[in-house]
Amino acid sequence: MSREQRLAEVFVELADTLVDEFDVIDLLHTLCERSVELLQADAAGLILADQRSMLHVMASTTEEAKLLELFVLQNDEGPCLDCYSTGQQMVNIDLNEVEERWPRFRAATIAAGYQSTHAIPLRLRGQVLGALNLFCADRTTLGDADVALGQALCDIATVGLLQERTVRQGALLAEQLQSALNSRIMLEQAKGVLSERAGINVNDAFTLIRAYARRNRQQLHAVAGAIIDGTITSSDLT
Known part of the structure; x- marks a missing residue:
């Protein structure tokens, strides 16, 4: 498959927000995953603001990226x-050159194995609803096209979030984001529960939860709740 064909697939995937099963959390995770894939990053994390303008980590491709965002x-x-x-892009940041500006961030990110980072609003x-942060193990430079x-x-993804507000007949975006935050908290709990029950790491636990939700056309928060209360077992997922 050519890069152009892959780009077309990704844009269609991210734009498909008008179906009844549209899942905000799944959209944000998809954005992180596709950004890592297409921009040659090694990990990504995403933060969004709630109705009080408080920022929260809403999606990540790895546990390490989530911890860095936290x-x-x-x-x-x-x-x-x-x-x-x-609201401006912060790209091509060589962590060896920003010790005075972000000393604690620089130390933590280098300790996690990354040498450069990019942030896109x-x-x-x-x-501005939030920001996507890309982490790179090498000193990666993004060109203008990237x-x-x-x-x-x-x-x-931003249009998708705003479109969801319209689909819900004018519900405030802040309320919709708060609902997504609540779903994310439940999902994190379910990942921990499944990780312990099945003896797997949390990244693999999320992969199983997401695959089950998509296979059965259920939203992630519904599957997460069922895992927590035991309605869905680890054997159901595997």
Whole structure:
């Protein structure tokens, strides 16, 4: 498959938000995964603001990326926060060159095995919903075309979030994001429960949960709740 064909598939995948089964959490995880794939990153994490403008980690491709994003929020330091506050891209950041600007973020990210990072806003006109952070094991440089592609992927996801508001007959975006946050918390609990019950790591647990949800056309939060209360067992997923 050519790169052009793959790009077309990804854009269709991210734009398909008008179906009844549209799942916000799944959309955000898909954005992270496709950004890693197409922009040659090694991991990604995504933060969104709730109705009180508090930022939360909503999706990541690895547990390490999630922990780094949590570290950013807890320490109020890092390029994705600058990206969110300004609405501007923060790309091609060599971590060896930013010790004075983000010392704690730099140390934590290098300790996790990354040498460069990029942050791209989820924005529509003057409204910024969050930011996507890409982590690279090497000193990776994104060209203008790659930056434009990353922004296009984020823009499509942003439109999807806003479209969901319209589909729900004018419900406030902040309320919709809060609902997504609640779903994400339940999903994290379910990942931990399944990881312990099945003896697998949390990344594999999420893969099983997501595959089950898609296979049975259920939303992630519904599957997560059933795992937590025991209605769905680890054998059902595997």
